[in-house]
Amino acid sequence: MDCVLCKSQLIHGEVNHIVDTESQIVIIKNVPAMICHQCGEYYLDNETAIKIEKLVDELLKNKTEITIANYTEIAA
Template sequence: MRRPAFKSCCPICGGRKVSGKTTFSVDLGFGVVIVRNVSATICDQCGEEWISPDVARKLEKLVEEARQKKLQVEVMAL
């Protein structure tokens, strides 16, 4: 089966990409950072998620701040 090559189609399963929210988490070794309500593009069929470069930069900044605080658990919303 051939998959469509449109930007609105999932490259993994061919499903439709839709705007939504996700939860991002990262294990820092000494603690965990969890960010809820992260804007993402999500496949409505397989659930694969993509975040924009702008959102990725915000997440990197939040993770670096948590790393500097050396907190065991940091939960926040974007």
């Protein structure tokens, strides 16, 4: 698979996924992804994306301004 932005090759790695709402910021560390080695754009597989969506929904219930979670500890 190639990057849709720059057409460069993707490599397996981990990223910090950031969700910024109007009132809260959620940072999820160590998320497995395919990362473009040229431009840095990253892509999540369907299973990971669904886990991230559910995780963010739960973390937003905390009503904290900034929440930081580790994907490898929560999604296991």
